[in-house]
Amino acid sequence: MGNNRKLKLRTWLLRREVFVFVVLIIVVGLYHGTAKKERALKAATGESGASSVIMKPEDGDNLWVFAKSKDELGPGGEFHIYLDSEKHPEAKAAFAKFALGVEGALPEHKHEKTEEIAYFLSGEGLVQIYENGTPKEITVRAGYVWYTPSGAWHSLKNTGKEPLILVFATIPNEKKGLLSFFRRIGARPGQEPTPLSQEEFATVAAEHDLILKPPSKVD
Secondary structure (H helix, E strand, O other): OHHHHHHHHHHHHHHHHHHHHHHHHHHHHHHHHHHHHHHHHHHHHOOOOOOOOOOOOOOOEEEEOOOOEOOEOOOOOEEEEEEOOOOOOOOOOEEEEEEEOOOOEEEEEEOOOOEEEEEEEEOEEEEEEEEOOEEEEEEEEOOOEEEEOOOOOEEEEEOOOOOEEEEEEEEOOOOOOHHHHHHHHOEOOOOOOOOOOHHHHHHHHHHOOOEEOOOOOOO
16 A cells, blocks of 8 residues: 555656646746747837937038148048947947048058948049058949958048048947047037147057058168
8 A cells, every 4th residue: 555655646746747847838938929929019010129210411420531720621521420339329330421532541551340341422542452461452433342351451542533432331339439530530610620740640540449550661
């Protein structure tokens, strides 16, 4: 009799454990099923917590780069920031429009953390990149796309008779990245530009992930 009671007790305990396990599976399944339906509903109704942004051409911040004065543009041209960490810290990428002035140029540099993707809208310029360690100059104009990975040396020069206009995105959208660099050195139209020495310029650039290439040593 004692053995039968023990066997019945073990059988009952086993059945109870199986019952509890099945109930847990059902509860977890119901939870995940409900959560999945809620996510699908939010996605369908646009209630995912994230919001899209639409901007007009005049939105964002317009800056003059290396202006001759508060009333006159210089060869640095005009920089228009639409999306960056200052205004949209939730964004994974930053976005801007750049009109590099006639005879304007960006010196050879690289970014340790930043990738760039640019699309040229108008004008003509010269891009210098490196292929297998060898410098290569490429003429760019409207319709050209330029991708620059982090760590790659590159430069840009306006060789045309009108501003070289491009739009570009930088990834990631860093608090101290390429667009914050232009915020630092640029000035709003009508505002006196802040002069920087070459040493000051290089220091500010490095603080914003823009590493200037040292001049070649002459033997």
